[in-house]
Amino acid sequence: MAIMFLFFYAQLPLWTSQAMQTNQTDRLALIYFRDRVDEDPFGVLNLWNDSSHHCKWQGVACSRRHPGRVVSLNLTSKGLGGLLSPHVGNLSFLIILRLQNNSFRGEIPQSISHLFRLRSLVLSNNSFGGEMPTNLSQCSNLEILNLIDNQLVGKIPDDFGSLSKLRLLGLTENSLAGSIPRSIGNLSQLYTLSVGLNGLQGEIPETLSKLRGLGFVQVGFNQLTGEIPPALFNISGISYFFTSGNQLRGSIPPYIGDTLPFLTSLDFSSNLFTGVIPPSLSNASNLQHIIFHNNSFHGPIPANLGRLKALEVMYFSYNQLRDDYSFITSLTNCSRLETIGVNHNFLEGPLPDSLGNLSNSVRVIDMSNTHVGGTIPPGIGNLFSLSFLDLSNNSLVGRVPPSIGALHNLHELYLSRNMLMGEIPSSIGNLTLLNRLHVSFNDFYGEIPQSLGNCRQLIELDLRNNNFSGSIPKEVLSLSTISIIFSLAHNKLSGSLPSQVGSLANLIELDLSYNKLMGPIPNSISNCLLLERLSLAVNSFQGEIPPALGTLRGLQELDVSHNDFFGKIPSFLDQLTDLKYLNLSLNKFEGEVPKQGVFLNATAVFVFGNGNLCGGIAKLNLPSCKSNTSQPFWIKKARVIATVTAILSYFILCLCLFIIWYRRKMSKNNIPSSELPFEHQLSWISYEELFRATNGFSENNMIGKGRYGTVYKGTTQVGGWVAVKVLNLSHRGASKSFVSECRTIGAIRHRNLMKILNVCSSVDYHGNDFKALLYEYMANGSLENWIHQRNEENVEHGHEHGKPKHLGLMQRLDIAIDIASAIAYLHEDCSPKIVHGDLKPSNVLLDNEMKGRVGDFGLAKINSIATTKAMDIDNHSSSMAMRGSVGYVPPEYGMGNMASTQGDVYSYGILYWKYSLVRDLQKRLSRTI
């Protein structure tokens, strides 16, 4: 018997001997914890199995004094997804619970409040929703409570004030409402108070000034009102102070730099603050970021800020500061300076030469709209890190120094609306990274430098309203990257329009109006497939309107007025369904005005000053095209016969031509003939909009991830959910897929196919390419989820959508029919046929009516949709697609006219920068504390 027992005992793994003597509760709780996790990409929890003691499991640490009892559960950044089991509340010896940077969802279980030994609770950067557990205050040993970056709602519980040992309270980036509880003032150990990026209202409670140990205050991006309690400015340890994006008023006390000597970052931007910028700030010698933009500060810019050796960012834009630019001289001592933003203030006087003596670490200079005068100092060429330079809307005179060509890192250059003159230095061609060049409304003259053709990253070129002469350089027209605007309007350019204009395959707006251009419109214009606005007005263009224009199906505005065009008004113009403005006036057009399409709207069409036009709708007040009634009958009859014959033969001819054209098109075109839309009918959305829509591409909004990109859920201003696929451009082929997906899905429409709503092709603030596709959001997820659902998920879905837990037979049949219709369409009705190539349940999405849509959503590779075979059929379009430069759309596109462009670029930059600063700090907090 004893032998048998020994034998049995020996068979057991070693740990069991220990475990048999100890409490099994913790092991069970961990197993329950494990079983609620349904995503574990690194297989961390697979190692939590019977072959080892639970104290040896990864991320688990046990007590020495109480064997078998878990004191720490640390599963930081393990990619885990799922619910957090309430059994975690049974780990009653737990001191540390860290699950940050995972994808846990659902509510934070109430049972957490049983963990009265807990000192550190870090659940940041997950997708926890619902309200916070009510009795968290029972965890009276809590020192760190970090729930940053989740989706928590409700109020901050009042009884948090009783967590007397709390050092860190992190609730930033949730959806909390209500006010900041006064009781927070009782947390006498608090160092970090981070409640920004919520919907908190009311005033900042006065009681906070009792927190003598406070060092990090983040209350920004809420709806807080009132003044900052003055006593807060006496808490000498504060180093980070973020209040931006509220409606706070009042002024900054003059002594701030003396009472807060350890300040590092001070962000009071986008509030209602008034008063002057206190010169005492220069006493806070650690200051790196002073961010005051978008308030009502007045008075001068303190002349002694140059004493701040660590200063990196100075953003004073959009205030009422009144000064000259002498502060620049002081800033030359700041060797780490990166950003100077003073735009939209009243800073008169000349731009000092000392600008060139600023640290060459400076990356952003925005001095637009400040009344600055004088010339651009040649020394500007020393600032070789400069990436963004905006001097527009000022009173600058003189020439642009050739040294500007030394700014090799420049991405954006804005010089519009000054009194600059002379030639654009040809060294501009050295700026090979330039994305945007705006020099409109100046007195530049001479030829447009050919060297501009070296700026192969250019996406906007605006040379409007200058005195440029000579012909349009072919090199510049060949910049196929230019996509937003290409404007040479109101200059003195002559010669003809080179056929290289056809290289502008990504261009949305081409404005050549008010020049002295002549000759015909080149046929190659038919390659500018994305054109929406084309103006050739007030030039000396000649000839007929070429049929090539008819291929520009996205054209919305066409202005050819005041030229020497002649011939009939081509009938294809009434087929351009997007056309909203058509100006044909002051030419030599003749014959009948069509009565279809845009011609139906008398306020959208201008035809005056053409002499021999007739017909059209009555409102155009043109003479009718019918023949004169006073003529003898036989003449009429003869005319009728002649006309009928002519029309008939014309018709037959047209028919023949059409058939030929149609056949060619069918054999050539990569786009299904059954439907009109081309990719340029897709509308474009800005990076900024996407950034907002997806909460800054927050991981909380992430709904899928694959080789080619990441899919986020987002809300657009127009309303409703969308899915945003952001391409991982570092993956080889991703850019190509973008183009092919645009061309393929963008060109076809079927009720059972996913529709691309929008396209974003842009650069992010770091100048990196950014491409994304917007789809309708499919509320019911993928078919795969429904077929291979785990029970828990099922329950969740059931709750969320009130839908049945399982797909019924009829539902399955319906979905199967939906898929079949989509595939039949792709195979039978599209020309050439499109082979999906990757049809599987995860690529079938279900809308809110449970209708199936074939798509390709995150996990699959996109260019499988357009097979290489399909691409080969049309070599021309495939080569276009392969070039991979389908164009870039900047954040401001679609936000209105060009005048507002720079402000938007700017505020976008700020927003992005600020947001990333705050996020960086939050991330650092949630990692290190």
Ligand SMILES: *[C@@H]1O[C@H](CO)[C@@H](O)[C@H](O)[C@H]1NC(C)=O
């Ligand atoms: C384990 O310990 C808990 C308290 O820590 C107790 O409630 C439970 O009854 C114990 N279970 C066993 C099997 O001893």
Ligand SMILES: *[C@@H]1O[C@H](CO)[C@@H](O)[C@H](O)[C@H]1NC(C)=O
């Ligand atoms: C169980 O965990 C051990 C490590 O603790 C690991 O080596 C083993 O592969 C795991 N077994 C399974 C089936 O995952």
Ligand SMILES: *[C@@H]1O[C@H](CO)[C@@H](O)[C@H](O)[C@H]1NC(C)=O
């Ligand atoms: C938690 O785990 C992470 C990564 O596994 C590690 O870097 C970190 O130091 C751990 N923290 C604690 C408090 O154990």
Ligand SMILES: *[C@@H]1O[C@H](CO)[C@@H](O)[C@H](O)[C@H]1NC(C)=O
């Ligand atoms: C563990 O926690 C669950 C849920 O909170 C509870 O129902 C259960 O009784 C607990 N088990 C033990 C052994 O404490």
Ligand SMILES: *[C@@H]1O[C@H](CO)[C@@H](O)[C@H](O)[C@H]1NC(C)=O
């Ligand atoms: C521009 O580049 C050319 C050739 O690389 C060089 O000779 C010239 O000095 C550069 N100009 C400036 C202003 O950097």
Ligand SMILES: *[C@@H]1O[C@H](CO)[C@@H](O)[C@H](O)[C@H]1NC(C)=O
């Ligand atoms: C006619 O054109 C004008 C100007 O483009 C536009 O505002 C109006 O909405 C159009 N009307 C119709 C019925 O399309």
